[in-house]
Amino acid sequence: MRAAQIDRFGGPEELHVVTDAPTPTPGQGEVLVRVLAAGVNPLDYKIRDGSSGLAAKLTADGFPLILGRECCGVIEQVGPGVSDFAVGTRVFGMAPLSHRGECYAEFVALPASALAPAPASVDPQVLAGTALVGLTAWVAVHDLARVTADDTVLVHGGAGGVGQVVVQLCVAAGARVYATASTAKRSRIEEMGAIHVDYTQADFTQVTPRPDVIIDGVYFSTYEPSMDHLAEGGRLVILPSLADLEPARARGINVAVPTISPDRERLAALATELEQGRLTIALDRVFPLTEAAAAHRLVEEGHTQGKVVLEVAND
Ligand SMILES: NC(=O)c1ccc[n+]([C@@H]2O[C@H](COP(=O)([O-])OP(=O)(O)OC[C@H]3O[C@@H](n4cnc5c(N)ncnc54)[C@H](OP(=O)(O)O)[C@@H]3O)[C@@H](O)[C@H]2O)c1
Known part of the structure; x- marks a missing residue:
């Protein structure tokens, strides 16, 4: 099968497409998915260059490693122990953290529990970029920050892949939401x-009230001023x-980083929000699988609006 893989950690040039990767066999509890599109995330380039804590774990059995943590596709084969999905069902989802993932490929074997049915009315390229x-x-919004209608929230990187969903969930919770983004992302x-x-154009600490919650998708330049700006007793x-x-804990700030594991119920809830138009996932750009390295370069620059997706096949 065709797949975009690395043979060692390094720059985007290490990501290359092969046409003879072995098609995986679904194991216990897994299904084989014929991939229509795969989402590209900052995590993917951090695995590609070896800087993510996950990189060593995912390559413990060696290279090559096909990249990609999430996709939308059609079930091609059902593995042992799977009774709740049938061949031909369109699904979307993501690999659990410990799983090799390998979604930048024509076929991927993923746990059935990490997938949910894809609504027919939602574009598979959008669904490919939805799970992670x-x-x-x-x-971030519901489990950690517990945002309510009483909160003023500041979101850093509000038009990025995660930021766009954070903003919409906070607005839906009734919060007053400020979101940082560069000039072109205003609309x-x-x-x-x-x-x-x-x-x-402006220092966020000067133009926003002290927020009850800050959800920070940027970190390096925003961490220190965010700690200073957060309201007393606020959540970061x-x-x-x-x-x-x-540094935040030392100042007594309630701080956390999200850890996610795929969960069919939550994926299904996200699908319903998309289907009913209450949630939108903007796509910055769709690249063909053959241009996976170019997709990584774009995401690595850090200024996309919404998601970058690889198109792998037509439905
Ligand atoms: N903990 C987890 O499980 C988890 C899961 C997903 C993602 N993440 C991490 O979260 C981060 C964001 O991910 P993502 O997928 O949303 O990234 P992304 O799609 O690349 O978005 C980043 C956004 O930040 C904006 N930005 C860059 N510098 C900024 C600044 N100084 N102030 C405000 N905005 C700025 C960018 O556009 P403009 O500069 O043009 O505004 C861009 O829209 C990444 O580090 C990723 O690895 C963690």
Whole structure:
């Protein structure tokens, strides 16, 4: 099968397409998915260059490693122990953290529990980019920050992959939401019901009230001023997993980083929100599988609006 893989850790040039990768066999509890599209996430380039804590674990059995943690596709084969999915069902979802994933490919074997049925009315390319950002935002907003209508929330990177879902979940919870993003992303932020804070023109600490909650998808340049700006007793959720939480803890700030595991019930809830138009996932750009390295370069620059997706096959 065709697949985009690495033979060692390194730059985007290490990501190359082969045509003779072995088609996986679904194991216990798994299904084989014929991939229509795969989502590209910052985690993917951190695995590709070896900087993610996951990189060593995923390659413990060696290279090559096909990249990609999430997809939308059609069930091609049902593995042993799976009784709740049938061949031909369109599904979307993501690999659990300990799973090799390998979604940048024509076929991937994934646990059935990590997938949910895909609504027919939602574009498979949108669904391919929904699971990882959707579940992360859900955990950040509802499980960790516990955002309510009484909260003022500041979201850093509000038009990014995760940020766009965080903003929409906070607005849906009734919160007053400020979202930082560069100048060109103003209309997207406002369309989602938030107040745009152009971080290229203004210091967010000067133009926003002290928030009860900060959800930070940026971290490096925003962490220190966010700790200073957060309201007394406020909650801070930082998205990048490599974040050092000690400085915030030392100041007595309630701080957390989301850890996600795929969950069919939550995936199904996200699908319903998309289907009924209460949630939108914007796509920045769709690349063919053959241009996976270019997709990584774009995501690595860190200024996309919404998701980057690889198209693997037509339905
Ligand atoms: N813990 C987890 O389970 C988990 C899950 C998913 C993602 N993450 C992490 O969360 C981070 C965000 O992920 P993502 O998928 O949303 O990334 P993304 O799609 O690349 O979005 C990043 C966004 O941040 C904006 N940005 C860049 N610098 C900024 C700044 N100084 N201030 C405000 N906005 C800025 C960018 O656009 P503009 O600069 O043009 O506004 C872009 O829209 C990544 O580090 C990722 O690895 C963690």
